[in-house]
Amino acid sequence: MGGGRSETSALSGTGGGRGVTTQNSQRPNACCFCWCCCCSCSWNEEERRKRRRRWKKISQDNKMEPINCEACTKPSVEEIRLWSQSFDKLMRNPAGRNVFREFLRTEYSEENMLFWLACEDLKQEANKSAIEEKACSIYEDYISILSPKEVSLDARVREVINRKMQDPTPHTFEDAQLQIYTLMHRDSYPRFLSSNIYKALIHGGSRTSSES
Numbered sequence: 001m002g003g004g005r006s007e008t009s010a011l012s013g014t015g016g017g018r019g020v021t022t023q024n025s026q027r028p029n030a031c032c033f034c035w036c037c038c039c040s041c042s043w044n045e046e047e048r049r050k051r052r053r054r055w056k057k058i059s060q061d062n063k064m065e066p067i068n069c070e071a072c073t074k075p076s077v078e079e080i081r082l083w084s085q086s087f088d089k090l091m092r093n094p095a096g097r098n099v100f101r102e103f104l105r106t107e108y109s110e111e112n113m114l115f116w117l118a119c120e121d122l123k124q125e126a127n128k129s130a131i132e133e134k135a136c137s138i139y140e141d142y143i144s145i146l147s148p149k150e151v152s153l154d155a156r157v158r159e160v161i162n163r164k165m166q167d168p169t170p171h172t173f174e175d176a177q178l179q180i181y182t183l184m185h186r187d188s189y190p191r192f193l194s195s196n197i198y199k200a201l202i203h204g205g206s207r208t209s210s211e212s
Contacts, residue, residue: 069098069101070094070097070098070117071094072093072094072095072098073095074095075093075095075096077202079093079095079096080198080201080202081202083096083099083193083198084193084198087184087185087189090189091181097113097117099197099198099201100113100184100188100189100192101113101114102197103188103191103192103195103197103198104184104188106195106197107188107191109188111142111149111150111151112151112180112183112184112188113184114141114142114149115138115141115142115149115151115176115177115180116177116180116181116184118134118137118138118141118142119138119173119176119177121134122134122135122138122170122172122173123170123171124170125170126170131168131169131170132168135165135168135172135173138173139161139165143158143161143173143176151176151180152180152183153176153179153180154179157175157176157179160175160176161173161175161176
């Protein structure tokens with residue numbers, strides 16, 4: 001899974017986003033549809049805060065459960081140290097992504113990595129129907145304002161996604177993936193390098209090397 005490009009990544013969307021127009025003068029309540037990024041509803045922000053609190057509670061209750069990690073080999077001490085040189089080096093390494101995801105889980109922001117990984121998976125897809133299905137799943141899981149795992153995106157990016165969902169491709173979520181990658185880089189990565197999780201890996205690897 002190629003996560004090494006410098007703060008660039010994309011993915012596709014699903015065909016479920018086709019807009020529906022009606023001849024009635026009455027406007028449908030767009031917030032009822034998963035494809036809509038309507039943020040004008042008066043209850044939206046409060047609902048988002050409630051969902052986030054519920055999701056954090058669920059994450060806290062389940063934080064000791066093992067996560068479904070990517071297959072990878074055990075990293076060497078040199079590899080682990082390279083992760084501190086740049087975020088790109090960390091994200092290019094499957095073991096690095098697993099450890100970083102574990103850290104994000106402690107901060108209740110694992111959905112950022114899950115979204116990024118889902119986008120990487122979508123970019124590998126060539127089958128049109130599979131692209132639409134995966135894009136629909138990504139939208140419902142991480143873009144919809146109704147999802148407890150909704151990632152933080154600005155209004156411009158949400159607009160772009162909604163347009164692209166009319167005819168999804170492997171690059172439908174490109175702007176969103178870049179925004180989340182940048183968020184993890186600037187916000188979570190510095191704290192990761194100072195975390196006990198990373199320090200334990202460095203110290204543990206150093207002790208193993210000196211003993212062998």
